[in-house]
Amino acid sequence: MDGNEGFPAYCPSCEQVKDVLVLLAGLASSVSIIFLLVVTFSPSNLKFHITDASLTMFNLTGNNTLDYKLEANITSRNPNKNVEIYYRKLAAVAWYKDNEFARVNLPPFDQGHKNTTFLHVAFEGKGLIKLKPKQLFEYNEESRVGIFNDLAVDLDLLVRYKFQSHRTTAYYPPIVKCRRLSLLLNSNGNSSSPPSFHVTRCRSGFFFANRA
Numbered sequence: 001m002d003g004n005e006g007f008p009a010y011c012p013s014c015e016q017v018k019d020v021l022v023l024l025a026g027l028a029s030s031v032s033i034i035f036l037l038v039v040t041f042s043p044s045n046l047k048f049h050i051t052d053a054s055l056t057m058f059n060l061t062g063n064n065t066l067d068y069k070l071e072a073n074i075t076s077r078n079p080n081k082n083v084e085i086y087y088r089k090l091a092a093v094a095w096y097k098d099n100e101f102a103r104v105n106l107p108p109f110d111q112g113h114k115n116t117t118f119l120h121v122a123f124e125g126k127g128l129i130k131l132k133p134k135q136l137f138e139y140n141e142e143s144r145v146g147i148f149n150d151l152a153v154d155l156d157l158l159v160r161y162k163f164q165s166h167r168t169t170a171y172y173p174p175i176v177k178c179r180r181l182s183l184l185l186n187s188n189g190n191s192s193s194p195p196s197f198h199v200t201r202c203r204s205g206f207f208f209a210n211r212a
Contacts (some may be wrong), residue, residue, distance in 0.1 A: 043163065046085070047077040048176050048202035050153065055183040057124075058148055060139060066101050066129045070094055072153050074119040074178070074202075078111050082164055085111040089158035092121040095179075097135045097150045101127045121153060143185075151181040161208065174205030 050072050057069035072092075078085055090106035102123040111117050131139060142148045155176035160168050178200055205211070 043080045043083045043161075043208050045204070046207045047075075047079065048155065048178065048204065049075050049077075050178045050181070050200040050202065051075055053153075053181060053183055053197055054186055055148060055151070056186050058143075058185055060129070060131075060143075064128055064130050066096075066127050068094070068102060068123060068125065068127065070102070070123040070151070070153075070183075072121045072178075074121060074153070074155070076111065076117045076119065078113060078115050078117075081113050083113055084162040086160040086162070087111065087157060088160060088170055090119075091156040092123075093154040093156060094123045095150075095152040095154065096129065096148070097131065097138065099129050099131065099135070101129045146185045146187075147182060148185065149180075149182045151183055152177065152179040153181070154178065155202075171210040173207045173209070174211045176202050176204045178202040 052073040054071050055069070056071075057067055059067040061067070087108050087110070090108065092104050092106060093100055094102040102125065104121065104123060106119060106121065109117065138149070155178075157173055157176065158170055159173055160170050162168075179202075181200060183197070
């Protein structure tokens with residue numbers, strides 16, 4: 001009688017298939033663990049909104065000098081329960097039709113977890129701005145009706161953050177962009193925004209990564 005009778009023949013390919021299945025199962029388990037860790041510990045993006053804005057001076061002279069007074073209230077919301085933000089440098093930048101015309105520095109501050117911080121930004125003065133022919137035509141039309149479009153306020157930040165006991169080094173997150181603002185020129189000097197102003201959500205990339 002053959003000594004191997006009654007026993008299954010050795011199958012090298014079956015062993016290889018088994019090894020592959022074990023490897024795939026291990027990879028699937030690792031991916032699941034990593035996904036759970038990311039969902040659990042990855043911080044949520046901060047949220048910025050312009051809640052109010054007013055324009056009380058916006059006059060362009062023939063020598064490309066802009067007299068301006070623009071104010072805005074901005075909220076910064078940190079939705080994370082384990083993250084504190086340390087704003088070390090803050091610059092607010094004002095734009096009109098993709099042309100920067102003013103920049104102001106804001107005082108640094110610390111933002112705790114689950115916190116909403118209110119920022120007031122005021123631009124006032126004179127600045128050079130050179131509009132393209134089409135933009136100048138749009139400015140003249142907007143000046144005639146008293147409503148200026150394509151205004152924007154950006155936030156250029158240098159921050160650190162603390163996640164539980166870990167503190168990061170200072171880095172520059174993506175620019176916070178509050179764009180496409182349309183404001184009524186309130187030439188009587190009343191600082192309140194016109195009733196037509198709507199809360200505007202600002203856009204930015206992932207806040208907890210250094211900008212490219």
